[in-house]
Amino acid sequence: MKKIKKIKIKVNGKLKVIKEGYNLLNLINNLKIPIKKVAIELNKEIVDKKKLNIIKLKTNDKIEIVHFIGGG
Amino acid sequence: MSECAKAIKLSGADIVTVAVRRVNISDKKKPILMDYIDPKKVTYLPNTAGCFNSDEALRTLRLAREIGGWKLVKLEVLGDKKNLFPEMIETLKSTEVLAKEGFKVMVYCNDDPLMAKRLENSGACAIMPLAAPIGSGLGIQNKVNVKIIRNQTKLPLIIDAGLGQASDAVIAMELGCDGVLVNTAIAKAKKPFEMALAFKNAVIAGRKSYLSGRIEKRILGSPSSPSEGII
Numbered sequence: 001m002k003k004i005k006k007i008k009i010k011v012n013g014k015l016k017v018i019k020e021g022y023n024l025l026n027l028i029n030n031l032k033i034p035i036k037k038v039a040i041e042l043n044k045e046i047v048d049k050k051k052l053n054i055i056k057l058k059t060n061d062k063i064e065i066v067h068f069i070g071g072g
Numbered sequence: 073m074s075e076c077a078k079a080i081k082l083s084g085a086d087i088v089t090v091a092v093r094r095v096n097i098s099d100k101k102k103p104i105l106m107d108y109i110d111p112k113k114v115t116y117l118p119n120t121a122g123c124f125n126s127d128e129a130l131r132t133l134r135l136a137r138e139i140g141g142w143k144l145v146k147l148e149v150l151g152d153k154k155n156l157f158p159e160m161i162e163t164l165k166s167t168e169v170l171a172k173e174g175f176k177v178m179v180y181c182n183d184d185p186l187m188a189k190r191l192e193n194s195g196a197c198a199i200m201p202l203a204a205p206i207g208s209g210l211g212i213q214n215k216v217n218v219k220i221i222r223n224q225t226k227l228p229l230i231i232d233a234g235l236g237q238a239s240d241a242v243i244a245m246e247l248g249c250d251g252v253l254v255n256t257a258i259a260k261a262k263k264p265f266e267m268a269l270a271f272k273n274a275v276i277a278g279r280k281s282y283l284s285g286r287i288e289k290r291i292l293g294s295p296s297s298p299s300e301g302i303i
Contacts (some may be wrong), residue, residue: 012094031097037106038095039138044131046138064094066135068105070076071091071121071255 007059018057025052027063038067077108079258083268084275089119089146089253092132092139111140117178119146124159126166133170145170146200148180156206156233160187164194171195180232183217185224192225199225200232200253203244207256209236212243222248238267238274245278246286 005020011027018027024047028035040047041064047055057063080088088109096102109116118136120129126149133145147166151159158181170177171194178198179191188199201221204210212218212231222229231244232253241252254271261267 012097039135066092067095068090069093070105
C-alpha cells in the first residue's frame, strides 16, 4: 500500500499536519472557511483568492486567515 | 454581538470601524460580525487599531482590502502603550504609501494643525484628531486647535477618541466637525443603548447649533423682553 506523505504547516499560528499535494483551496475548504469573508496570507504575502487552487502547500508554510471583527 | 448591533442601530452611525484578526479555526461556531451587521447597510471601516508601526498598519489594511474590496480605511499608528497617542511620523509615512496605492485614508492623528495640514497634503481623505487619549472619556481638551484645523481644511473632520458623554459630541459638532467616532463612551456606559441614543441626539443637536449661527458672547446682560411699553 502506498503511504500518503504528510507535511507540517502553520495556520493562524497553530501547527497543522496535512496531506502532501494539498493546495490552498483544499485547506480552506477543509477548514470550512467562507472564502468571501476572509483574506489569506501565505508566508506574509497576500494571496489572490482566485488562485487558491493552483498554490500547492509546502512544509513550513505559514498561512494566516483573517476576517473582520468589531473594534475601533 | 447582537447587543453591539443594536447599539449601532440606535446610535444612527453610518460607519462602523472593524479590526482585522485571525479567524478562529478551532471553533467554527464562533459568530461572525458580518452575520450581525450588514456591510451593505452600515459602512465597514477597516482600521489598524493595535498597530505600532507603518509596516504592521500597511499589512493590516492590504489584508482588509482583500477581504471585501474596501478602499476606505482608517489609519491608526500608535506610539506608546501608556497613553495611546498616535505616532505621527509613522502615520504620515503610511498615509503617503496608502494614498499612492489607491486607498482612501481617514487618519487618526493628534490635534496639531500643522500635522493635519501635512496629512492633507499627503493624500488623507479625512482628518481624525483625538479629543483626548483613547478610552479616557475626558472630552475635547484642545478646542482651539480643533477650531483651527476646521478653519484650514475642507476635508471631513471627525473627532476620534476620548469622548466621554453626549455633551462632548455636541461640542465637537459645534466646533464644526463633521462627525465623531465613539466606542468606549457607549460600550462601557452603564446603559449602552440609552447612551447610543444620547450620542445620536447630541450629534444632531450640535450640528444644527453649528449651522444656526450662535449669538455673540457679551460680558453684560441684555434684556430679552422689549423695554417699550413698560408699566
